[in-house]
Amino acid sequence: MRRATSCDAAAAAAFFLITPGGVNFRHNRNRRYANRRRRKKMYLNWVKLWNLKTQVTNVRPLHVNGYQQQQQEALAVELESSHETLPIFRTQESDPARHLEKHIGQYYTLPPEHIRTLFPHGLPRRFQTQVKTFNEGCVMVRQPALEVISSLKKVDYSKPAPRFVLYGVKGSGKTMALCHTAHFCSTQGWLVLHIPDAHKWVKNCKELLQSSYNASRFDQPLQASTWLRNFRTTNEHFLSKIKTSQRYIWTKRESTEEGKPLRELVDQGISRVKSSSDVVGAVMKELRLRSGHPEAGFRLAVVVDGVNALWGRSTIKKEDRSFVNPEELTLVYNLRKMMRNDWCGGAIVTTLAQTGSLYSPKTAYLPQELLGKEGFDNMDPFIPVSVSNYSEKEFESCYLYYQDRHWLQHPQSKTEDGKKELIFLSERNPSILERLCASL
Amino acid sequence: MLLIHTSSRPPQVQTRQICVSSVLHRKNLAAAGPEKFTTEFIQKQVEEFNIGKRHLANMMGEDPETFTQEDIDRSIAYLFPSGLFQKKARPVMKHPDEIFPKQRAIQWGPDGRPFHFLFYTGKQSYYSLMHDTYDKVLNIEMHQDRLRAKGLFSTDTKNISLGSSRWLIKEELEEILVETISDHDYMRFIKLMERMLSLPYSVIEEEFVLRFRRQLEVQSTKQVVPQLERDERGVAFSTTEGRRKTSNCSVVLRDCGSGHVSINGQDLLLYFPVLQDRQQLMFPLQFVGMLGRFDLECSVSGGGRSSQAGALRLAISRALLGFLSEGEMENMRQAGLLTPDPRVRERKKPGQEGARRKFTWKKR
Numbered sequence: 001m002r003r004a005t006s007c008d009a010a011a012a013a014a015f016f017l018i019t020p021g022g023v024n025f026r027h028n029r030n031r032r033y034a035n036r037r038r039r040k041k042m043y044l045n046w047v048k049l050w051n052l053k054t055q056v057t058n059v060r061p062l063h064v065n066g067y068q069q070q071q072q073e074a075l076a077v078e079l080e081s082s083h084e085t086l087p088i089f090r091t092q093e094s095d096p097a098r099h100l101e102k103h104i105g106q107y108y109t110l111p112p113e114h115i116r117t118l119f120p121h122g123l124p125r126r127f128q129t130q131v132k133t134f135n136e137g138c139v140m141v142r143q144p145a146l147e148v149i150s151s152l153k154k155v156d157y158s159k160p161a162p163r164f165v166l167y168g169v170k171g172s173g174k175t176m177a178l179c180h181t182a183h184f185c186s187t188q189g190w191l192v193l194h195i196p197d198a199h200k201w202v203k204n205c206k207e208l209l210q211s212s213y214n215a216s217r218f219d220q221p222l223q224a225s226t227w228l229r230n231f232r233t234t235n236e237h238f239l240s241k242i243k244t245s246q247r248y249i250w251t252k253r254e255s256t257e258e259g260k261p262l263r264e265l266v267d268q269g270i271s272r273v274k275s276s277s278d279v280v281g282a283v284m285k286e287l288r289l290r291s292g293h294p295e296a297g298f299r300l301a302v303v304v305d306g307v308n309a310l311w312g313r314s315t316i317k318k319e320d321r322s323f324v325n326p327e328e329l330t331l332v333y334n335l336r337k338m339m340r341n342d343w344c345g346g347a348i349v350t351t352l353a354q355t356g357s358l359y360s361p362k363t364a365y366l367p368q369e370l371l372g373k374e375g376f377d378n379m380d381p382f383i384p385v386s387v388s389n390y391s392e393k394e395f396e397s398c399y400l401y402y403q404d405r406h407w408l409q410h411p412q413s414k415t416e417d418g419k420k421e422l423i424f425l426s427e428r429n430p431s432i433l434e435r436l437c438a439s440l
Numbered sequence: 441m442l443l444i445h446t447s448s449r450p451p452q453v454q455t456r457q458i459c460v461s462s463v464l465h466r467k468n469l470a471a472a473g474p475e476k477f478t479t480e481f482i483q484k485q486v487e488e489f490n491i492g493k494r495h496l497a498n499m500m501g502e503d504p505e506t507f508t509q510e511d512i513d514r515s516i517a518y519l520f521p522s523g524l525f526q527k528k529a530r531p532v533m534k535h536p537d538e539i540f541p542k543q544r545a546i547q548w549g550p551d552g553r554p555f556h557f558l559f560y561t562g563k564q565s566y567y568s569l570m571h572d573t574y575d576k577v578l579n580i581e582m583h584q585d586r587l588r589a590k591g592l593f594s595t596d597t598k599n600i601s602l603g604s605s606r607w608l609i610k611e612e613l614e615e616i617l618v619e620t621i622s623d624h625d626y627m628r629f630i631k632l633m634e635r636m637l638s639l640p641y642s643v644i645e646e647e648f649v650l651r652f653r654r655q656l657e658v659q660s661t662k663q664v665v666p667q668l669e670r671d672e673r674g675v676a677f678s679t680t681e682g683r684r685k686t687s688n689c690s691v692v693l694r695d696c697g698s699g700h701v702s703i704n705g706q707d708l709l710l711y712f713p714v715l716q717d718r719q720q721l722m723f724p725l726q727f728v729g730m731l732g733r734f735d736l737e738c739s740v741s742g743g744g745r746s747s748q749a750g751a752l753r754l755a756i757s758r759a760l761l762g763f764l765s766e767g768e769m770e771n772m773r774q775a776g777l778l779t780p781d782p783r784v785r786e787r788k789k790p791g792q793e794g795a796r797r798k799f800t801w802k803k804r
Contacts (some may be wrong), residue, residue, distance in 0.1 A: 169707075199651050363710060420731040424699060427709050436715070 023126040048409065049133065087404060089397040091141070096149060096184035101187050103141045105397040110137035110183065118186050120230045121196040122303075124175050126434060134405050140394065142173060144387045145180040151383065152184070157299060160341040163348040163379060165307070168387035169365050171431030175305055177387055181349050185301035190346070191238045193287065193338075195227070198306040199356035201331050202314035208324070213278050217330050218316075224276035224331060228269045231283070239296060242290055247280055250275045262286060270344035282333035290340065293346035298376055300346030302338055307354035310336055311375030339378065350379075389427040398430070402437050410440040469633050477540055485536040492533070509534070543617050565617040566625055570632065576645045577636050584641050600637065600646045605653040607633070612654070631635045663769065663778060668762040682755030686745030689751040693759035697735025702753075704739055717749035723755040724777050728768060754780055 078089060086092060091106040099108070115123075115137050123131070125233050131137040148164050155162055166174045195201075201223055211217040232239065242262040249255040250272065256265055262283065269279025291300035297371055310332055316324045326332045339348060352370045354360055364370050366385055399419060402408050412418040426433040464564050493512060497504040512533050522530040532539075547564075548554045558564040558571075587593045592598045608616070610626045621629075633652060636642055642649070666678045677694040701708040701721070725731050736756065740748045757777035761769055771780055786795035793799050 171707075363706070417726070417729065417731070420699075421722060423724055424701075424725070424731055425715065425718050427701075427707065431708055432709060 009380065013372050028127070045160055047137065061330065073245050077328055087400065089400045089404070090138075095187055096145075096180060097147060097153075097187060099141050099149065101146065104143055104146065105123055105140065105391075105393045105403055107138040107397065108141050110139060112137070114183065114186070116233075117236070118183060118192070118234055119179060119194075120233045121226075122179055122182060122194050122305075126431070127176065130434070134407075138181075138401065139176060139180055139216045140173075140397065141180070142177060142387075142394065144168075144173075144385045145177040148177070148181050148349060149184045152181070154304065155347060157345050158294075158346050161300075161302075161346050161348050163339070163341055163382040164350065164385055165367055165379065165382045166349070166351045166385050167365060167367050167370070168388050169389070170354055171429045172387045172389050173430045174353070174387045176430075177385075178303060178305055178349060178351050182301065182303045183292075185282060185303070185347075186234075187297075188299075190299040190301045191235050191287065191291075192301045192303055193284070196230075196305055196307040197353070197356060198304055198332075198335065199358070201329065201335075202309050202312065202316065203356075203358060205316045208316060208318075209274065211330050212275070213330075217333060218292070218318075219274075219277040220332050221273045221276050223320050225270055225273045226278045228266055228276055228279060228283075232263075232266050232270070239266060241297070242286065244282075244286055245289055248278075250278070257300070277330040280331060284334050284338050288343040291341050293345070296345060299341075302346065302348045302350075304335070304339075304348070304350045307339070307350035308357055308360075308370040308372075308375060310339065311372055311378065312357060315358055336378065390430055390433070393429075395428050395433075398433065408440050409421060413437075413440050428433075444631045469700055474541070474543075477543060479545055482536055482540060485540070489533075489536055496533070532786075542615070544618055557789065563619055563621060563625070565619055566621050566629075569617065570629065572647075573629070573632050573636065576648055577632070577639070580639050580641050580645060583644060584639070587641070595640055597640050598643055598651055602637075602653065604656045608652050608654060608655055608771060613652075654733065663761065663773065664767075665760060666762045676763075678759045680755045680758040682751040682753070682758065682780075684750035684754060685743050685747035685784060687740060687747040687751040689738060689740035689748065689755050691755040691759050692737040693756065693763075694735040694737070695733065695763070697733065699732040699734070702738070712745065712749065714745065717745055720749040720753045721756065723753060724760055724772070727775060727777065728760060728764060730760070730763070750781060753777070 076189075087381050089105070089107055091108050093103060094111060096108075097128060110119075115131065123137075127137075148166070151162070151164070166177055168174050182192050182194055201220065203389060203429070205223070206220055207222050209219040209221060211219045229242050239262045243259050244256060244262065244265060245256060245258065247258050248265070250268065253322070254275075255274065256268060265279060265283060265286070269276040269283075287300050290296050291298065310326060312326065314324050314326050316329070318324055327336065335338065339350075341348065352365070352367060354362065354370060356363055357370065360370060367379075367382075368376060399422070403414070407415065410418070413422070422433065422436060426436050458552040493507055494504040496512060496515055499519075500511075502511065505738070516531055516533050520531040524530050547556065554560070556568070558567045561567050569641045584593065597642045607630055610621070610623065614620055633649065636645065637649065663737055666680050668676045670676055671694075675694060675696050677692055679690060679692050681688065683689075690766050698759060703711040708718060708721070712721070721736075722731070725734065738752055738755070740752055742748075742749070754777075757772060760772070760779075764772070769778075788794055791799075
């Protein structure tokens with residue numbers, strides 16, 4: 001797109017003079033401003049990445065002045081020393097099962113293949129961009145995640161599945177704690193049923209089909225098929241081991257026999273998009289039944305982000321322009337059944353999210369407020385885990401990590417005063433701090 | 441034939457104009473210049489003012505002898521209450537010298553000859569002032585020569601203590617001279633005074649120089665520093681208020697805190713999601729370098745988010761004054777943290793779409 005020049009302004013002015021009356025062309029101007037902002041953002045990002053590249057990969061720049069040379073030497077020394085001793089904010093343990101209290105505040109690296117398989121859809125959007133930028137996925141070990149993980153280690157799996165609900169203010173790290181727990185579950189060999197954002201299933205639905213199974217319910221083929229695809233990526237090795245327990249008839253000509261591997265069921269759902277929602281329901285039912293058996297050989301972890309969407313309201317409209325009740329959606333109905341702790345041999349770890357939720361006030365973050373009466377009754381009893389903003393040690397760790405990644409380019413940010421400013425402006429909230437540092 | 445007795449015609453012939461054109465009668469208002477008050481007129485006004493003052497004192501039941509200008513202002517405000525916003529438009533009773541602009545009396549005698557020798561320069565008081573100043577310069581130089589002749593000349597003499605004073609501005613000089621001077625003239629005068637000051641023995645003309653200098657008020661001394669109170673634990677805190685547009689706020693700044701901020705009972709992040717507002721709050725604390733030291737308890741109402749942030753910023757700066765030294769207070773004042781922002785929403789005028797925006801001009 002070419003840049004707006006002065007002839008554009010002149011042309012626009014001429015156009016104004018010709019058209020009679022005061023026709024409002026503000027939308028053109030706004031679009032131009034938005035374009036300029038977008039281009040500026042892209043340019044600044046490019047500059048930042050270019051700086052990172054020249055420093056981190058030690059590429060020899062075309063002209064070196066004294067300051068840059070000093071920087072490079074310092075960086076070389078730093079890199080050498082980092083090979084020998086790990087910086088204070090990192091830990092060598094990349095196995096979540098071995099994370100202890102002493103690792104709180106330290107970053108552990110997610111192995112890249114785990115990110116690809118485990119988290120095709122689970123990580124927060126900004127974290128994904130950060131992983132791409134820094135070329136590594138580092139997650140901070142924090143208290144709430146450790147609590148859940150230690151509880152999971154001690155749980156008796158013959159009893160009904162325990163339910164954990166992570167709650168906290170906006171941006172305090174609930175989804176990241178959830179992903180940490182999911183990583184733990186998968187390294188322990190569990191089957192992880194990860195619903196990245198339950199809110200996505202109750203809003204912005206492009207296609208709504210009436211369910212063939214139950215006429216009063218509605219299907220969401222697109223959402224169901226994407227989810228099935230991601231599920232297949234996450235749990236490849238399990239799909240061939242688990243067998244179906246009953247015959248499923250999809251249409252007059254298609255059906256899945258009893259005793260077939262789950263892979264067939266999932267492939268059926270992905271290829272025949274129309275019946276994908278019912279496939280999701282079938283998969284959930286199978287897993288529930290299977291995990292209860294002692295000789296099943298696997299444990300089921302149901303990991304849901306934004307569980308308050310299941311008992312909230314939806315913004316999907318029917319043909320007669322009335323709103324759809326969430327329980328009339330097949331996906332939501334099946335997920336609610338999953339949330340019931342009438343199965344054993346696994347655990348349910350969920351998060352409350354105000355960010356994507358519909359018709360809930362901005363200040364609400366407690367389980368009572370976000371789940372509502374119905375949701376609370378359904379989820380009761382559960383283990384609430386509160387996720388708070390960074391403590392001083394965690395903030396320090398995050399700050400050092402950004403410094404190490406050369407993310408903070410502003411000279412003031414390297415000083416003590418700059419750190420105090422960051423603390424004040426972000427109140428040690430992880431997401432606000434990340435956004436703040438992105439512009440420095 | 442009747443004999444008409446014609447008496448001797450008087451010297452003045454009485455002529456009667458038959459037809460008059462209004463053009464001749466209309467006064468050329470522009471050419472007349474500003475209204476001229478004669479000295480007798482001014483004197484009469486002064487007498488009337490004095491009598492009126494005594495009457496007023498009588499009316500108010502006060503002693504006419506000890507009735508000062510403040511008493512007059514008070515009484516007039518009481519007798520003629522006015523709701524006008526412009527203070528200058530309200531009824532006022534002051535000495536005629538303050539009301540009527542100073543004018544020069546007629547500068548020439550009955551024979552038409554001017555009194556002052558520099559009358560024909562056009563700016564007689566300015567040039568006479570320049571002459572006087574140069575007289576003083578020559579005086580100083582003569583004094584120096586005499587001392588040199590006696591052998592008592594020394595360069596390290598006491599200089600005139602100027603202190604924190606400034607030269608008269610052009611308007612003030614015009615007021616003294618009662619005539620208009622140009623910028624060029626004013627600069628020449630100041631240059632001559634500076635030259636006079638640069639001479640070693642200018643102390644002898646100190647009184648003349650000080651007539652043309654005005655004291656500068658130190659702005660920061662006018663600042664009211666809020667009192668530091670102590671609560672039962674002995675921790676110092678101060679309460680201040682601030683205003684901006686239509687927002688009002690009050691802030692309690694507590695010492696020995698951890699940088700915790702609560703606004704109307706809510707968290708800072710929740711109340712001000714926008715970074716700009718939080719930066720406004722941070723500015724006074726960051727300027728003095730006391731970011732993690734204080735706890736803030738704020739309550740704010742009215743206005744929008746930006747004006748609330750501005751009001752809070754002002755209140756925080758004022759609250760900080762109690763914890764600062766004089767120099768830091770001056771720095772804050774110069775940074776603009778202590779100045780209340782006078783900008784308010786301008787009213788919409790009839791015949792226009794907004795305060796300034798006019799309706800779209802249509803040629804036809």
